[in-house]
Amino acid sequence: MGLSRIRSSEDPVTCLNRRVGKQQSRVLFVTGTVGAGKTTTAYAVGDLLRERGVPHAVLDLDEFHRLWPPPQGDPFKQEVELANLRAVATNYRKAGATYLLLAGVVVRDRARYEAALGEPILLCRLRPPLDRVTMRLTGRHEPGDERDWHVRRAPQLDAMLDEAGSADLTIDLDEETPAQVAARVLAATGFVE
Template sequence: MTAPGSTARRVLPRVLLLNGTVGAGKTTTADAIGALLRERGLPHAVVDLDALRRVWPAPSDDRFNGALLARNLAAVARNAWDAGADRLVLAGVAETVEDRSALEEAVAETIVTCRLVVTASELRRRLLVRHGPGAERDWHLDRAEELDAVLDGADVHDHVVSVDGDDRGRVATAVLDAVGWGPPVR
C-alpha cells in the first residue's frame, strides 16, 4: 500500500476492454486508440473479440462461444506480450463479472473496462446504416436493446464514456484519459 503523500507511481492495468452494446463503436474506438498509442510510440495490440469467437454453430450451452473466445484470447495475448506489446486494447462484450474474470484469466492481467454508451436513437441509426433490411439487421436491433439493458445492470465497468455525436478521435482520447492512459506527465 502506498503511504499518503507518497510520490510512488500508481500502476495502471495494461489491458483495456471497450465494452458496450452492438453498434456502440467498440471496434472503431479500439482502432482509433491503437492509432493514438502508435503516435505516442507505445507498443500495443488491438483485438476485436468478436473475431476470436466467430465459429458457427456455437455450442447450445455457450450461445456466444465464450469458451472458444477465452482459449483464442489467451493465445493472442501471450503472442502479443511475447512480441513486445506493452498494452492490449480489447473491443468486445463482458456482460457479467464472470465474463470479465474469464477475460482477465485469458490475458493473465487485470483489465480496466470502459463502457461506450450511445443514445437509443443514435444506436438505431448506426445499425440501420450498417445492416440492410432482413433478419441480420433485426437481430442486431433486438440484441442492441437487450444487451444495453443487461449492461445497465452489470457491475463490470470502471469507466463510462458517451460516444454520441463525437468523432472517433475525441472518443478515443476521452477513453484514454478516463482510464489513465493519456499522455505521460513530463
C-alpha cells in the same frame, strides 16, 4: 460532456488505479452494446498510441468467435473466444506489445477475461444514445433477420450492462469523431502515462 456514471465521487483515474491495484493495467477493454462503437474506438485509441510510440495490439473479440455452428453448450461462443484470447494475447506479448486494446462485450464475466489474460483489465463502457445505435446497425447490416436481431438486441444488452454495472467507468457519447472518443477514453482512464 464529460464522464458519467463514475461509481465514486473520487477522481476517475484514482478510482481506476485503485480497482486494478498499484500496478497500472496494461489492458484496456472497450465494451458497450452492439453498435456502440467499441471496435472503432479501440482502433482509434491504437492510432493515438502509435503516434506516441507505445507498443500495443488491438484485438476485436468478434473475430475470436466467428465460427458456425456454435459449439454445443456455448451458444455465444464465449469459451472459444476466451481460448483464442489467451493464445493471441500471449503471442502479441511475446512479439513486444506492451499494451492490449480489446473491443467486445463484457456483462458479468470480467473475471474470466482477466484470468484468460493473466492480469487485470480496465473496463471502459461506451454508451451512445440508443437511436444513434439503431441508425448504425441499420446502416451496417442488410435488411433481414440479422439486422433485426441486432436492432432488438441493442437495448436489451444496454439494459444488461446498466444492471451489471461492471465497467470501471461509462462514457456517454455525443456526436464526437472516433478520434475525439479515443482521446476522451485515454484522458478518462489514464491508461497510458
